[in-house]
Amino acid sequence: MATQFDLFRISVVAKQRPSLFAKTEDKDAYIVRVFSEKWHFEHRKTKFYYVYISSSQGHIISKIGRERVIDYNTAPETGFEREQMPAWQASTLVIDPKDHQDGHKLAFEIIQQLGNALSIMKSMFKHINNAVDSSFDLEINPIVNPGTFFSFVEKSESPVSYLSITFTPPNGLWTAGSSAKEEVKQIVDNTGATKVKTTVSNPNGLDTTSKGLKEAVDYAESGSGSIRARTVNGTRYSSDVNQKSAIILGDSDDVQQNVIENPQQALGQN
Known part of the structure; x- marks a missing residue:
């Protein structure tokens, strides 16, 4: 099996009028601070959650997900009646917070049931810019297949x-x-x-x-x-x-462990 990660570039833009209480820090430190926290935000009237998982080789590993209702059938003894139950769907994110030739980069695991990755990221970054007292704003754009x-x-x-x-x-x-x-x-x-x-x-x-x-x-x-x-x-x-993607081969159930062991692979940096 294969897991697809869509690739994005994070731009850190200085605010023209930061608040008097905005923390002074460099761009790399700001990315690390923001994505080492937990967030919840609204995207198309649905609440999404961002959760920091761990750090690996200087990269941030995290999850983003939402609650959804799934259909299932009960046991034969009850005639396989149709029921519904809440469940969670989440994608793995890998973030390179460092400023280098291919840095300030984000990889988003594609799970169709979760929604469009770019649209979700736009909503999350808008929330961060409004919620965090900083001298920076964050912008995100898809990395496009060259040519x-x-x-x-x-x-x-x-x-x-x-x-x-x-x-x-x-x-x-x-x-x-x-x-x-x-x-x-x-x-x-x-x-x-x-x-x-x-x-x-x-x-x-x-x-x-x-x-x-x-x-x-x-x-x-x-x-x-x-x-x-x-x-x-x-x-x-x-x-x-025409977005650029990275592919990780292997069991999709082990995606999180795979990216912890080799985060560069999800970011297309190998």
């Missing part, structure tokens, strides 16, 4: 007429040297923006061959933003549905 946007461009029957890229301010080294990263950082430093959105359009088609566009797309696909596009004939592209 998927340009693969879409090559396979499309008509040119791209609309392209929108939303960047999260850089805080890691995974795209060091990228001019796109430096431009986003300069805008953030000058304006205090928490996100930077660039949109271009031409009803007759855009030139998608420039070096600058490739750097911008590569930067966003690394987990530092999201991409939306549309071609002249109306075909649409979203980076959110």
Whole structure:
């Protein structure tokens, strides 16, 4: 059997107006503090719970889950009557809190009955930003399989007429040297923006061959933003549905123990 983990990048963004009581700490320490606690938050009118499990090789192992009602049948003596009972469904999370070339990374075990991983993470991070008194906010974006946007461009029957890229301010080294990263950082430093959105359009088609566009797309696909596009004939592209994953082979009942022994595997860092 195989277990799939979808991969995300965590961006730590400095608040422009932190409270007077906000704790002073570096970005790595803040990620460790936040994800070493227990949380509950609402997602689509359902209460979810985040629970810290352990630390392994500098990585955080945790669970996120919710209560659900399951159907079952009683014993033959009662005619296999249909009954319902509460149960819990939970996914394993693996978090690399360190700032390095492939750090500030989160892996989410995919269990279809739990819900969409990106949507759940967006709700949890929104709750954390509202609940924690800190000088930082946390943003999360899916890491995209590299080259998927340009693969879409090559396979499309008509040119791209609309392209929108939303960047999260850089805080890691995974795209060091990228001019796109430096431009986003300069805008953030000058304006205090928490996100930077660039949109271009031409009803007759855009030139998608420039070096600058490739750097911008590569930067966003690394987990530092999201991409939306549309071609002249109306075909649409979203980076959110081209997410990068890691696969762990073995019994799904042993997922938690497997990631404790080798957290890098779930994060695709092997």
